[in-house]
Amino acid sequence: MSAFSRHKQPGGQMADLLPPDHARRRPRGRAANPMARDVVDADFIVIGKATAPVEPTAEVPTPRLDGPFLPRALLWLSKAAALVEARLQRLPDRHFANLVAASFVVVFLAVVLHVMRMSEHPEIAARPLDLVHVNLTPQDRNGMRVLLVNAIVENRSRARLAVPQLRADLLVDGQVVASTYIAPPAGELEGGQSRGLSARLQHPGGKTPELRLSFDDTGV
CATH class of the missing domain: 1.10.287 (Helix Hairpins)
Known part of the structure; x- marks a missing residue:
């Protein structure tokens, strides 16, 4: 302690040669590195591969099941x-x-x-109207010979069809000896419907002729 004695300086002022208190308390084992005093905790962030920027996509609205879109x-x-x-x-x-x-x-x-x-049969599609159960019966009416015609008009299709007038041809030995027209039993027939008809024709004379009944020019 004698080495650090105080000496008077000219002018009567005393010089203090003792180091500061914190300099005396500094540990000897630590290096005199000025950067060692400024230690700051650091957070390390891992940087991955660069990815391409994602373009924003428009969201498609999903219709609500309980909204006005559903009846x-x-x-x-x-x-x-x-x-x-x-x-x-x-x-x-x-x-x-x-x-x-x-x-x-x-x-x-x-x-x-x-x-x-x-699916309809080709024959039905070609001839939707048909004449069935055609019959010709000779009769005597008030002393006159007549022919009674009976037949059934049938609609074999599913559609509603108009019924044309019927043509009755009387044939003897394959030759037409008389012809006449008969009114249809109904103006129209529904699909699958049938209607019967009956008419009397004058006998042409001679032997009993054959009957050919048709819709206008279409033979049966």
Whole structure:
């Protein structure tokens, strides 16, 4: 301590040669590095590969099932379907199998009937109106010989058709000896409908002729 004694300087001022207190308390083992005093905690961020910028895409609005886009009848149908499905899930396996088989049979018959209705025979398409059960009977009426004509007009198609007038030709030995027109039993016939007719014709004389009945110029 004698080395650090105070000496008087000229002018009467005392010089203090002792180092500051913090210099005396500095540990000897630490290096005199000015950067060692400024230590700051750092966060390390891992930088990955650069990715291409993603362009923003427009979002497509999804229609709401309970909004105005769905009719109310369709909502009722969906509720009914859900109720039926819940009832079917409660059925035993045997009953469910029988129900599926019956449904298959019904659908198959419906398809067959639809195909049969859609497809017509070529002959029916060519001649939808037909004359069946044509009969010619000789009679005596008030001392006169007459011929009674009976026939049935049949509409073999599914459409409603107008019935034209009928032509009756009387033939003897293949030759037409008399012709006349007969009014139809109805002006129109529905699909699959038939109507009978009856008419009396004057006998041409001689032997009983043959009858050829047709719609205008179409022979039977």
